[in-house]
Amino acid sequence: MLTMELLVIGLDGLSTNMLDRFGIEPEYISGVLDEGVSGDLVSVDTPTTLPAWTSFATGKDPGSHGLTNMIQQSPDYETTPLKTNTTDAAAYDLIDDAMFVNLPASVAREATAENTHLVSAMLAEDEHDAVPEHLQELDAFDGYLLDHDKALKKRPSVYFDHVCDITRARRDFAKEAFETYDPRFGFVLFSTPDWAGHLLSNFSDDETRGGYYRQLLDVVDECTADLAAMADNVVLMSDHGFERKHTNVHVNDYLRDEGYLREESADLSATQLAVQLAKSVGKRSDFLYERIRQVYNYIIATDVGQSLQEAAEPDIDYPASDAWQIRYGCLYVNDDRFDHPTVENPDALRRQLRDELAGLTDDEGRPLFRDVLLADEAYADPGEWAPDVIARPAQGCYPTMLASPTGGYASHTNNYNHRYRGLFAATGPLFADESSVEASIVDVLPTVMAALELPLSPEFDGEVIRDAFADDVTVAYRDASDVPEPRTRTASESDQAARDDAVEDRLEDLGYLE
Secondary structure (H helix, E strand, C coil): CCCEEEEEEEECCCCHHHHHHCCCCCHHHHHHHHHCEEEEEECCCCCCHHHHHHHHHHCCCHHHHCCCCCEEECCCCCEEECCCCCCCCCHHHHCCCEEEEEECCCCCEECCCCCCEEEECCCCCCHHHHCCHHHHHCHHHHHCCCCCCHHHHHCHHHHHHHHHHHHHHHHHHHHHHHHHHCCCEEEEEECHHHHHHHHHHHCCCHHHHHHHHHHHHHHHHHHHHHHHCCEEEEEEECCCEEEEEEEEEEHHHHHHHCCCCCECCCCCCHHHHHHHHHHHHHHHCHHHHHHHHHHHHHHCCCHHHHHHHHHHCCCECHHHCCEEECCCCEEEECCCCCCCCCCCCHHHHHHHHHHHHHCCECCCCCECEEEEEEHHHHCCCCCCCCCCEEEEECCCEEEECCCCCCCCCEEEEEEEEEECEEEEEEECCCECCCEECCEEHHHHHHHHHHHCCCCECCCCCCCCCHHHECCCCCCCECCHHHCCCCEECCCCHHHHHHHHHHHHHHHHHCCCCC
16 A cells, blocks of 8 residues: 555544543544643634635645635625635745645635645535536546535534544545655645534433534544555644534624724514524523424524524624724724724724623623634734734633624623544654644644655744654745746636535535624
């Protein structure tokens, strides 16, 4: 069997706290965690798929590469899906003889490195949009699936069988691609732990959650072990972790009450009236509130559920507002980036919002945020459209876009969603045994390139994780003039429209788009 020098396996959304919570010990993954070098891998702001995997691919934080959230806002205040970064050199431009399978936020990019192949993931329209034509000739392409069927979420046992099949199909495709092209370096991402993590909120008890999660992790572990056998050295990593959330934080409610945010006034639809009634009931009865929350979690994957979510979110009058949240604790100030600015001194307002949010607590006086930062405090080199304020939630807290169902700025939930800390583990002759490290996801690409004895880009924000190696490594940098220019392929207007529609549907399914 051909053997790669180094293989990176992405385990989207996986973190060791979830394994501990459900008492799961996947044989191969646990072995690497215990016997190799391992530790927490801290995600980026925001700890979500597209910003984090773009940071892995570029070695830069979201302030530098520009993808700071799962959506973007334009000067006319419209929110739309992100577009692939096309300005920064990525791993597939910097590493020759490589194969990347299922790398998010890389659609429309073409590898500039010699003999390197790129299969995209999220932001692609479908399998044919994600997989280059020459790789579509592989036998395993017939079974390859880019995304899950969200309609199956209404039948959890069927859905989990479905995502297990997707995991195996991705393993089969990656294995055939590796065998066919014999890369020196390989990357493959299993997205399914993240998909499963989002669905855990639909169940009412940990025994049921643990059963389904174990079912998937057994398959993910088996597929990870199969691919790991093809490499001398293996790195396991996730883009962020998951955790149970006990508290929703209603940031826009606070901004509205303090006069920073204004809402549109309109006649209530039948759906909005139902939401208002549910909120009224929830304020009076903890039991009924919990039942309503469980029903909401169950139907959110349906079209009716999407309508309920939209009705429960504030209809923001952006031109009349001074500030608002745009997903996951990221706030924007209505300054001259926008068509109708209202803020004369944005720097002062940014500092004021940072200080006010840092003081928000729940009913027992516990802070709702562990850090509240300005853009230049969170990012190495924030661009114009970086969030003005980033409120990092405290453990177990989630900054939701939904209005509070019970009043106040913190409400009870029993949900599962992203956390900052994922995992990093590595095994093989290059890496240390039974040792621990802590690093950021932006450090992984510099570390991988150092392991392959390749010169690093001087543009990286990340650094080499030196403690991960069995022996000292020599780190060299290429000249700035030698950093390759990104290469992109242009889609027709109709193809781009179809891609945008598919991505919007995918982001709505995950709750990122209204």
